[in-house]
Amino acid sequence: MKYVDEFRDGDIAQGLSKAIAAEVRADRRYNFMEFCGGHTHAISRYGVTDLLPANVRMIHGPGCPVCVLPIGRIDLAIHLALERGVIVCTYADTMRVPASHNLSLMRAKARGGDIRMVYAVTDALRIARDNPAKEVVFFAIGFETTTPPTAVAIKQAQAEGLTNFTVLCCHVLTPSAIMNILESPEVRELGTVPLDGFIGPAHVSTVIGSRPYDHFAEEYRKPVVIAGFEPLDVMQAILMLVRQVNQGRAEVENEFTRAVTPDGNLKAQALVSEVFELRRSFEWRGLGEVPYSALAIRAAYAEFDAERRFDLEYHPAPDNKACECGAILRGVKRPTDCKLFGTVCTPESPMGSCMVSSEGACAAHYTYGRHKDA
Amino acid sequence: MGDVKKGYARPLDIKQGRVDLSHGGGGRAMVQLITELFAKHLGNEYLAQGNDGTLLPAGAGHLVISTDSHVVSPLFFPGGDIGGLSVHGTVNDVAVMGATPLYLTAGFILEEGFPLADLARIVESMARAANAAGVKLVAGDTKVVEQGKGDGVFITTTGVGYVPEGLRLSGDLARPGDVVLVSGSIGDHGMAIMSQRENLSFDAPILSDSASLHGLTAAMLASGAALRVMRDPTRGGVAATLNEIAHQSGVGIHLDEAAIPVKPEVNAACELLGLDPLNIANEGKLLAVCAAADAERLLAAMRAHPQGREAAVIGRVVEDAHCFVQMKTGFGGRRMVDWLSGEQLPRIC
Known part of the structure; x- marks a missing residue:
């Protein structure tokens, strides 16, 4: 190729x-x-x-992005799908992350929640257009890479007068x-x-x-x-x-001069700062509350903010006590230092978020590197 | 009215008509659907017996039977459709056992409102595939479910064949030292489906490899090579199939990434969607394990067959109590090749 x-x-x-x-x-x-x-x-x-x-x-x-998403945030998305009758659109990776009450978005879907896997936020816009009688929420996660497309989607929704589309913003900063x-x-x-x-x-x-x-x-x-x-x-x-x-x-x-410049993409940065503002604090899995580490939707775009529209209140939820995802995300421990790794925690039945995404340290080691422990 | 012939029934409107609940009701409408559509294309002396069960002549050797349900979405995809696929998938499961596939049964679950024209295309495609594979459809069933309770059409097929006395191929027969071969490029079927679903367009569209492999398997058996295992890597791809063989045989497998044939467009689509060709479904490829001494002979026989032109030796069986499948990457490192976790590609076949 x-x-x-x-x-x-x-x-x-x-x-x-x-x-x-x-x-x-x-x-x-x-x-x-x-x-x-x-x-x-x-x-x-x-x-x-x-x-x-x-x-x-x-x-x-x-x-x-999937690994650092705290349980409380996934609980919000599940709440929207199961209790508020909302169509929740999410990236496929997020589906299997364990949440409270032994649920995940995948399990919430099996219980009747209308949860759709999308490849891009534009798919969520399309779903909102196709279902004018339903509320459609895009579960927006990710670092600075995925933030500009979410900003574009919000502006697009505004331009179209798409009143049933909102964003549950969980964008974080590197x-x-x-x-x-x-x-x-x-x-x-x-x-x-x-x-x-x-x-x-x-x-x-x-x-x-x-x-x-x-x-x-x-x-x-x-x-x-x-x-x-x-x-x-x-x-x-x-x-x-x-x-x-x-x-x-x-x-x-x-090293990445073929794509990265000192100033970056100024147009994307301008778009992001037009639609988003800094949150005073945001909970990360593994890192805890980190000041000014995430974005929220500005008041000018409040009508597209799922947290405002559905009056959502954030409740932190603890990780499984034996799960070492927190320490692994901080680089303090390796996947094999966790008692759960490869026993009760596998990609098929993950206990922690690092075992879910293919970018997670535990999933990567389990899928590609297990032979080294043998 | 005097012109109407006695006993005349208006034929099925294949062009404009749609499946309705009466087509599964057990009445005349169902009989009409069966005779004017299914039997017209798939009929033969066995189906014509018209009884609750079909009498078939006994054959020599061991009976092989395999069943498979097909729920692929979309129903029509580049390189194939659910009809042909439902024949190929089951014929291949029988053929890789070393058997000559002889008979098929088919169960259809149709959704109310499904266009009869599409159903006719599907049945014609099944007939073509069955003829090409030399198998006869000897029993069938049709049910209709209300609109919204199905998705167009689901087809379950069961295949039957005979393995000659003395021949035994099985997933538990791989031994350290054996070699692993693949019959051609991997991931074509899955990426043909995915590129349709995700609206990915390429200069050359990716075509499904959906095909019956009975000719190739026959050529491989005729080569006289000491074959241990043959298997078609469908859902879960080459990775899943090799892990199954490793666990069944209690061995490890070492692959060489550089030797595994992958079409450039399949590679590109996988790259775009973050997928690994090793996990992607095939519907016209097979994996074989054979004794190292016979590898060259088997490879030559495969390459002499049109369906095995790109056949390659891709790895070796090794001793490994952990039954790991590992791969030397093209980059020069080594990694595990694991089962796919989760459900990246629902409804691929």
Whole structure:
């Protein structure tokens, strides 16, 4: 496949593998966090860690939209479907995330909730047009990549006078999550998460640009290399991170220059700030309440805000006590450190969110990496 | 009125007519649907017996029987339709057992309001597929459900054939050292359906590989290679089928990604939708496990057949108490190939 195969070439991978091996110093360890689930998935699916020296360790970060969605938010969507007779439109990944009362959107659907899997928010708009007598809610999740399309949909609904369409906004922000991890006691004081650098987001950075990461590199002295989601991108980024560490640099470098600029997509940013505003605080699974880490719909577009239209009240709900998703999302634990992993928690019957999405650390390890534990 | 012939019944309006509840009511309308549509295309001496059951001659060897329900959506897709698919799917399940498929039964669940013209297309397609596979439809059933209680048409077929004495192919016969072969490019059927559903258009549309494999299986058996297992990787794709074989045989399987044939357009569609070709359904491909010493002979026999032109050795059977299927990626790493979890592609066949 043109423009894709070039970034999965096994010969180039071998060359990069040798370059990394030649670059690393034998007397130290290198611990890098890949923030995005997209990177986690690529690393697992292509077996990237097999091509890395033993002293380079990849730590999975919280950048998996489905994984960081707290139970309370899914409960709201289920409430809309089961109690309020609303058609809830959602991305397929969200369907199986466990919620309160032993429910999930999938189980709520089996109980008669009208819940539809969509590939894009435009499908939800179409469903709203086709069902004028019903309320249609789009369950909007995701980082900065999926936010502009939601903004477009809201403006489109306004232009069309589509009065039965609203959005349950759960869009979250990448820089706040990175900041939260850097400020966490595990990283700052306890040293339980030794972090030598970040692989920065691919698609998110096409929207927000590379500048937002400057702060982390300067303030926290952590190198950041923005990388694409193809396995060669990841290898190249690791090589660049190793070089920064060896040379004592902490800079933002951009491996993904074919798509990311310093300023990002200004048009998309303008659209987002026109429709959305910062929430004072938002609960993340694993990270807890994080200040100014998510978006809400501005008052000017209040009529498209499901939380306002249905007078929804958020109730936090605790995760399963034995579930380690929280610690795994912060990079404190690995999937295999969780007692539930691979026993009662599997992709078929997930207990925690990290086992649900293919970008989740647990699902990626279960599906692609289990042979390494054998 | 004097012109009307005695005993005349107005024929079914195939062009404009629609299925109604009387077509499943057990009365004259049902008989008319059966004779003017089903029997017209699928009739033969066995179906003509017209009894509650059909008498069939006994054959030599072991009887093989397999059944499959077909609920694919859309009913008509690039490269096929539910009619042909309902024959191919069941013929293949019988053929990969090493049997010659001989007879089929078919049960139809029709939804009230379904256009008779579409039903006729489906039945004609079944007839073509059955003729091509040399199988006869020997029993059938039709039920009609109210509008909204079905989705056009569901078809359940059962296939019967005989395996010659002394031949046994089974999922529990793979042994360490054996090789794994595939008959051609994978994922075509599933992505043909998905590209219709998601309105993906490509320069060259992806066509389903829906086809009967009895000719290919016969050629493979005739090669004399020591075949252990044959199986057609439908729902769940190659990944699911190989995991089944690994668990049944208590072995591991190591695949080589670079050796697995995938059409560029299938790869592109999978990429776009975030799917893995290994998990995608096939309806005209088979996987085979055979003794390593016979791999070349089997591969040559497969490639000599039109349905096996792109056949390839894609992996080996290894000792592994965990029964893992693993793959050397084209990138140079190694990963598990697991069963698909969840239900990415409902109603694919």
